[in-house]
Amino acid sequence: MAAARKATNWFAIGITAAAVVVVLVVGGVVWFANSQATSPGTLPQSSAVNTDTGAISVGSGSKTVDTYVDFMCPICNSFEQSYGPTLQQLVDDGTITLNIHPISILDRSSQGTQYSTRSASAAYCVAVDDPANIPAFVKAMYAQQPAEGTSGLDDATIASIATSAGASDAVTSCINDGTYEKYVTAMTRQTPIQSGASGVSTPTIVVNGTLLTNKTDLTGDPQKDIVARLNG
Template identity: 55%
Template sequence: MAVAKKSTNWFVVGVSTAVVVVLVAIGAAVWWANSLATGPGTAPQSAIVNQETGAITFGTGDDEVDTYVDFMCPICGTFETQYGEQLQTAAANDAITLNIHPVSILDRYSQNTKYSTRAASAMYCVAAEAPDAALTFFNSLFANQPEENSVGLSDDELASLADQAGAGAAADCIADGTYKNFVASQTTSHDIKGTPTVEVNGKRLDLNAGEITKLEDVLAKAGAATTGTEGDDSAK
């Protein structure tokens, strides 16, 4: 498995130049959560959804990586371009446990269609109805990511992407917005102030302070373990 290269880190450049963390996002998320039912909503029942944390989980490795993503967030797209394949490969090899948390802080950037919430709910629909298709659908959401301040994808378009990923059974769940309340509760309960938010072994990284290197160290370790070169001086 390829490990993080030492060339220009465009994700770090993007984080340092874009305003990712905005206080208005928190107010919007809280407002949206309060505008829904007072309870946390229906929790997805799935073998890949952690009932305690709400994470959609892949792999069984000792090192845990948690990513909190908003499907409207362009920096999340940059993060997935740079690290997504490595994370998913490491999880597939059980070199790490990858916990994906779909959240919604950018609903205000989709012309009142609440795309962030709808896309995150759709992600949970696929995780519940067709777990084997979850990562394919996740990658498809970023491959087809709408621009900020657009209306985003419609529910029909989200269902079509799910069908293409092998999760046609999730169509009704997507249309009904079954997990919208759950998404809102997850966003507030995890104290998400911006996206992407990344944690390694339970410690939240300060991406603006260059702590992304801690994630790269885990990926390098996972790559070495997978190829059998861990501890081999000749591989350094």
């Protein structure tokens, strides 16, 4: 009887240990799945990219202007046409560091092709290849901006725009592979646009820490909206 009881006890212990192992394995699988879902993926390693914020920096001025833009957003394009020359001049004369945050909030408007995410990822490909080409790339992307509700530009066209803006041929594989798409998604989640702030949408501008939105703060006058705030 004692031997029988001992055998039963070992059996129970074995079952308990096996159950613990199963729980640990299941927990590990769930943790891994969750970590993969929230992981930023491959980080764009470039001297011009702040991988914590997603900002691609242009210039080296002591004052800062951050722009949060979606390449499918028509109002972002209008902002580029109205404010872009002034911002570039402020970069060129050493007044500001322009921090460009390419984000993806309009994937729903590209017939399932995820154009906003793909084009934002391409911007990081260009920044990693040579950040000096970012201003030309951004300008060219807006010059060929697709309409909302279309499938957007395909990867081959985006890569052609990138190389025309000065990027090397190596950028093509980065764009085709969607190398930084997960990173774009992760950075988009933490933008002011996704924080629930009332009235915030693209384009959103931050001038020396002051949040401006296209609905209430941008009048179309860069001297009033940007320069005056920098000097104020």
